[in-house]
Amino acid sequence: MELCQACALIVVQPLVEAQDLVKHFAQGGGLVGGPRRTVHAVDGVSLQVGRGETLALVGESGSGKSTLGRCLLRLIEPTSGLLRFEGVNLLDLAPAELRQARRRMQIIFQDPVGSLNPRMKAEEIVAEPLVIHELATGPGARRARVTELLARVGLPDESLGRFPHEFSGGQRQRLGIARALASGPVFVVADEPISALDVSIQAQIVNLLVDLQTQDGLSFLFVSHDLRVVKILAHRVAVMYLGRIVETGPVAEVYEHAAHPYTRALLSAVPSPDPARRRLRIVLDGDPPSPLDPPPGCAFHPRCPLYASMRDERCRTVRPALSPFLGGADSHPVACHHAGPDA
Amino acid sequence: MNATPLLSVRRLVTTVRLGSKDVPAVNDVSFDLQAGQALGLVGESGCGKSLTAMSLLRLLAAPRVRVASGEIWFEGRDLAQAPEPELRQVRGRRMAMVFQEPSAALNPVVTIGDQVGEPLRVHAGLSKKQAFAAAVELLEQVGIPAPAERARAYPHQFSGGMKQRAMIAMALACRPTLLVADEPTTALDVTVQAQILELLGRLRRELGMALLLITHDLGVVAETCDDVAVMYAGRIVEAAPVKQLFAQARHPYTAGLLSAMRTLDAPSKGDGRKRLQEIPGTVPALGRAPAGCAFADRCGHAAADCRQTIPSFDPLPDGRHHVRCLHPI
Numbered sequence: 001m002e003l004c005q006a007c008a009l010i011v012v013q014p015l016v017e018a019q020d021l022v023k024h025f026a027q028g029g030g031l032v033g034g035p036r037r038t039v040h041a042v043d044g045v046s047l048q049v050g051r052g053e054t055l056a057l058v059g060e061s062g063s064g065k066s067t068l069g070r071c072l073l074r075l076i077e078p079t080s081g082l083l084r085f086e087g088v089n090l091l092d093l094a095p096a097e098l099r100q101a102r103r104r105m106q107i108i109f110q111d112p113v114g115s116l117n118p119r120m121k122a123e124e125i126v127a128e129p130l131v132i133h134e135l136a137t138g139p140g141a142r143r144a145r146v147t148e149l150l151a152r153v154g155l156p157d158e159s160l161g162r163f164p165h166e167f168s169g170g171q172r173q174r175l176g177i178a179r180a181l182a183s184g185p186v187f188v189v190a191d192e193p194i195s196a197l198d199v200s201i202q203a204q205i206v207n208l209l210v211d212l213q214t215q216d217g218l219s220f221l222f223v224s225h226d227l228r229v230v231k232i233l234a235h236r237v238a239v240m241y242l243g244r245i246v247e248t249g250p251v252a253e254v255y256e257h258a259a260h261p262y263t264r265a266l267l268s269a270v271p272s273p274d275p276a277r278r279r280l281r282i283v284l285d286g287d288p289p290s291p292l293d294p295p296p297g298c299a300f301h302p303r304c305p306l307y308a309s310m311r312d313e314r315c316r317t318v319r320p321a322l323s324p325f326l327g328g329a330d331s332h333p334v335a336c337h338h339a340g341p342d343a
Numbered sequence: 344m345n346a347t348p349l350l351s352v353r354r355l356v357t358t359v360r361l362g363s364k365d366v367p368a369v370n371d372v373s374f375d376l377q378a379g380q381a382l383g384l385v386g387e388s389g390c391g392k393s394l395t396a397m398s399l400l401r402l403l404a405a406p407r408v409r410v411a412s413g414e415i416w417f418e419g420r421d422l423a424q425a426p427e428p429e430l431r432q433v434r435g436r437r438m439a440m441v442f443q444e445p446s447a448a449l450n451p452v453v454t455i456g457d458q459v460g461e462p463l464r465v466h467a468g469l470s471k472k473q474a475f476a477a478a479v480e481l482l483e484q485v486g487i488p489a490p491a492e493r494a495r496a497y498p499h500q501f502s503g504g505m506k507q508r509a510m511i512a513m514a515l516a517c518r519p520t521l522l523v524a525d526e527p528t529t530a531l532d533v534t535v536q537a538q539i540l541e542l543l544g545r546l547r548r549e550l551g552m553a554l555l556l557i558t559h560d561l562g563v564v565a566e567t568c569d570d571v572a573v574m575y576a577g578r579i580v581e582a583a584p585v586k587q588l589f590a591q592a593r594h595p596y597t598a599g600l601l602s603a604m605r606t607l608d609a610p611s612k613g614d615g616r617k618r619l620q621e622i623p624g625t626v627p628a629l630g631r632a633p634a635g636c637a638f639a640d641r642c643g644h645a646a647a648d649c650r651q652t653i654p655s656f657d658p659l660p661d662g663r664h665h666v667r668c669l670h671p672i
Contacts (some may be wrong), residue, residue: 060532271562
């Protein structure tokens with residue numbers, strides 16, 4: 001991972017780059033009726049993912065992290081913004097060109113049951129990207145490639161002729177990973193890939209993802225709500241709240257020196273396995289608000305302990321920009337009017 | 344510890360019909376829960392933890408799923424043998440349950456207030472109006488703002504966290520002595536999970552109610568429970584006071600789970616990326632457990648005898664720590 005010397009934050013030659021990416025969904029109106037409203041799913045996000053790097057996107061449900069992940073692959077068409085992949089503006093590509101680019105970027109889904117065709121055998125599932133992109137042509141070559149992919153994700157040869165329901169949850173996720181790897185991608189969006197798995201299986205998949213990255217120099221966008229896993233898997237992390245990144249930086253910095261009150265609450269809410277260390281928990285009031293009606297000013301202010309004590313008018317009226325906070329060595333971008341290590 | 348436990352489960356076996364055979368999905372489960380204490384029942388999906396909870400009140404899809412043997416002593420009666428009318432006196436009144444999916448457990452066409460008050464109409468004979476007024480108080484107790492107004496709302500107007508609060512309010516209506524909570528925070532966001540765990544802790548202290556918490560998350564147990572029992576493939580494999588289990592796990596399965604969690608919990612320094620300790624293999628499917636210890640195939644400590652003998656659930660010398668392993672760590 002190459003870091004800019006000046007700020008130690010911006011990746012010099014990003015593989016993936018988004019600038020001011022916006023995705024709004026229209027809701028209501030038409031046949032369904034009701035007033036026409038806009039869901040601000042992704043609301044002006046800029047980020048980079050470097051080669052061989054894992055950027056984790058964390059946030060609660062409705063924060064827009066999954067939508068953002070799909071926008072980066074143009075699986076969902078962004079409303080506005082700039083999107084570059086390997087230096088090419090993805091949003092300019094014609095369908096045929098986009099299909100070519102898709103070979104280099106893939107996705108792993110949360111639910112391995114819902115994302116695997118139940119009527120296809122493992123061999124057909126993993127071979128499908130090869131067929132689409134006309135790779136490893138010839139039945140002998142194709143089978144050899146599929147077997148190699150299965151071996152890489154730790155599935156035995158006998159898996160070839162099996163259907164998804166004959167695999168366990170962890171094995172199905174391995175199958176989904178093999179399919180994602182088939183076309184030889186450099187960038188993989190992993191959307192909550194371990195959330196549906198059992199605790200003892202999660203570690204297996206996490207280790208597999210780390211090994212694959214080490215071997216192939218893959219870049220990952222790891223979408224997750226599990227802050228424990230993100231810490232050991234990602235190089236950098238971006239915390240999302242209601243469609244915007246509120247804090248981002250190298251994992252160790254953000255975890256040890258969280259500056260945004262939301263990040264602090266999120267980290268303190270993670271249950272610790274050490275009963276002797278029951279931490280001081282910051283319990284937020286209320287629920288994450290709906291992206292249909294984002295609060296004005298800072299979207300977090302209705303739940304923010306800082307706003308509750310300071311009642312700063314700016315929090316209610318001015319949306320804070322994501323700017324580096326000048327807190328010394330552990331400085332990293334944060335979107336808060338009152339950010340700071342002692343905030 | 345010599346007082347009669349509020350709940351005492353002895354050698355409970357609950358079977359599930361698979362084809363023409365009844366396969367034990369809860370097998371030889373025994374535990375005690377004292378009044379006012381919190382016990383965490385931990386395990387992965389399919390280990391039988393939820394089925395154990397459902398067996399307590401016999402909320403089972405009989406005859407396919409049924410309590411085949413064992414005793415469930417609760418407030419002086421054996422619920423394993425109790426006839427249905429007697430069970431109805433216990434359900435929701437002395438022992439109440441909260442489920443993982445509040446959306447699935449709430450009736451979408453009945454107001455929150457009417458649903459929360461329903462146990463009081465059924466068990467305490469309150470009128471609809473009285474029950475609604477009581478529901479408003481209950482909603483206030485579980486931290487729902489503007490409860491009088493919110494009681495008139497329908498479930499779809501509530502967020503996930505609010506629905507779970509309403510479920511807890513309903514469970515508290517008849518002041519049960521035991522609350523069984525089956526993965527009450529699994530469907531919730533982490534900041535909302537923290538709210539619900541705080542709420543359960545506060546209610547337990549205020550009402551002196553016992554809590555049986557079913558979860559897959561050892562972290563949640565560490566933060567909320569006094570005692571913990573770990574289940575694997577239908578059996579409790581280890582049980583101990585929380586502090587003791589987390590200080591020194593004796594079963595290799597518990598030790599494996601804890602080790603992975605500890606790596607995750609360690610402070611991140613520099614490039615924090617590291618490998619997690621894996622437990623190889625997968626949980627055996629129902630009815631496919633190997634002979635001997637069900638964990639033997641995945642266990643780094645397994646010896647030849649582990650594949651032949653099913654270990655018994657024995658106390659360690661200190662008397663409070665039990666483990667089902669021939670070669671405990």
